[in-house]
Amino acid sequence: MLIPHWRKVLLCSCLFAILIALGAGLVRVAAKSATEAPAGFNTPSFNSAQSVSNGIAEPTGDTFARDQQVYEQNETVANGLGPVYNATSCVTCHQNPNSGAASQITELRVGHNDENGNFVNPTIFINDGKNTITGRSIVNDRAIGPEAQETIPATENIRTLRAALNTLGDGFVEAIDDKTLIAIAEEQPELSEGRVHGEVVQAPIFEAPGQTRVGRFGWKDQHSSLLSFIGDAYLNEMGISNRLRPTNVTNVLNTTTGVEDQPDDLGLADIDHFAQFIRGTMVPPRDTVLAATPAALRGGELFRRVGCSVCHVQSITTAPPGTVIDGGMFTVPEALGDKIIHPFSDFLLHDIGTGDGIVQVGPQDTANKLRTAPLWGLRTKARFMHDLGSLSVDNAISRHDGEARQPARRFRELSPEEKEELITFLKTL
Template sequence: MQAPIFEAPGQTRVGRFGWKDQHSSLLSFIADAYLNEMGITNRLRPTEVTQVLNITKGINDQPDDLGLADIDHFAQFIRGTMVPPRDITLASTPAALKGQQLFRRLGCSTCHIETIITAPAGTVIDGGQFTVPEALGDKIIHPFGDYLLHDIGTGDGIVQVGPQDTANKLRTAPLWGLRDKARFMHDLKSLSLGNAIERHKGEAREAERRFDELSPEERAALFAFLNSL
C-alpha cells in the first residue's frame, strides 16, 4: 500500500510504519506521533488537533543550534538503536531448534519472514530526503515480520490510508524482542502465545489450523523457539 511521505509532499512510498502501514518513512511516523500522541506540532504536522487548553501559538518543535528539530534527533536515535538480541542460549537448545522448524512447517514464516537484507548503502529513499548510510545499508536482519498488511481476522474496521479493503488489515508485527512482552497482538488482548496464535484467522487460518493439530510436546518446542526471539 502506498502512503504519503510528509517530508516529500506529493510523493508516496510503500507504507512500513504504524499498525496500518499508514506511514512510509520513519520521520513521517515520528512527526505524526509527536502531534497525535503528544500534541507537539512540527514542520511536517503543523496543525493542532484541538485548541482545547492550547496556550501556545505556532509550531512547537523548533530547530536547535544544529538546525535539527526534536523529530530529527528522535529519528537519528531510532536509526542508531540496536535490534533486540536473541536469547542465544535458549535458541541453541534442541527444543528451540525443533520449534523453529515447526514455525516454518506451520507456515508462520510466510508473513513472519525470518531474514531481510536492508537496502544498499547510498540508496536514496523517502522522496530523495534520506540516503541509507553505511551503518544501515546491506545489513542482514532477522525481524520475523514482513511489515506488510494482512487480514487475520482481528482488524478494527478503520481505514487510515489506502483503499477500503485495508479496513480490517493490520501490519505483520516483527517478532524480534517477543520474549520481553507480557501481552501479544496489536490490541494486547492475548496474554499467552497460544492464544495469540489461535486468534490468527483469515489469511493465517491454515497456519492456525496446523497449530491446533500439534502435540503438547510440539507446542512446547514452538514456544521455546518463540521465547528465544
C-alpha cells in the same frame, strides 16, 4: 576478415556464458557484501551515557546520547504539550526493556461506517459541544484541562485499542527497498496455496510532499519514513506541532502560537533527534543460549513447517548504502545499508480475523487488515496481538484466522510436545 556463421554462434554462446557467469559472480559478491545488523538492547533508559548505537554517523555536533536524552525528555504545557495528548514523552510508550522498545501502553481509535460500508473518521465534540476534533481516528486519553477532554459519541461504534510499537531497529526497516517488500507479497500466494497475499499500501512522505513509498510503520502501514511516523506521532500522541504536522488538532486551551517544535542550537528539531535516535538503535537481539537448545531448534523447524514464516519472514536484507529513499530526503548510510535483519515480519497488511475496522492511508479493503507484527523482541512482552488482548503466546496463535487459518489449524494439530517446542522457539526472539 569474415567469421563463419558457426563460429559467430559459438563466439556469442561463449560470450553469453561468460556474462552469465560474471552476473552470477556479481550476485554472489552482493550477497557476500551483506552482513548481520548489530543486535542488542543497548539503550538503557535514562542512562544515555551507557548507550551504544549501531554506528550511524551523527550530524555535526550531535551525539547518540543527546538524541536519546531528547527522546526521553518530558514535554510541558509551556513548550506545547496538548491540548489533547496520550503521553508526555516518547519513552513513556516505548521503553520495555529499554528506551525505544515497546510497552504495555495502548492508544484508542474509533470511527463508523457510512451507508455504503466505508469507514469514516469520527467527529469528537469537546468544550461542552462548542468545538470538534475531526480528520483522525485516534482519540486521546488525556487533556491539559477538562474543556479539551475527548469522549466517544455513541455514533462512533467502531472502537479498538492498539499497542504502542517497538521502534528498536526501525532504521533498518526504513532502509528496506520497496521492491523487496513487493517481492515478498508477490511470492506469498505460491507459498501458501493462494491463501496468503500481503497487501502493499503506498504511504505519503510528509517531508517530500506529493510523494509516496511502500508503507511499513504503524499497525496500518500508514507511514513509510521514520520522520513522517515521528512527526505524526509528536502531534497526535503528545500534541506538539512540528514542521511536518504544523497545525494543532484543537486550539481549545492552547497556550502557544506557531509551530511548537523549533530547531535547537544544532539546527535540529526534536523530531530530527527522535529520528536520529531510532535510526541509531540496534535490532532486538535473540536469546542465543535458548536458541541453541534442541527444543528451540526443533521449534524453529515447526514454525516454518506450520506456515508461520510465510508472513513472519525471518530474514530481510536492507538496500545498499547510498540508496536514496524517502522521496529523496534520506540516503541509506553505511550503518544501515546491506544489513541482514531478522524481524520475523513481512511488514505487509493481512486479514487474519483480528482486524479493527479502521482505515488510514490504504483503500477501504484494509479496514480489517493489520501489519504483520514483527516478532523480534517477543520475549520482552507479557501481552500480545495488536490490542494486547492475548495473555499468552498460544492464545495469540489461536486468535489467528482468515489468511492465517491454515497455520493456526496446523498448530492446533501439533502434539503437546511439539507445541511446547514451537513456543520455546518463540521465546528466543
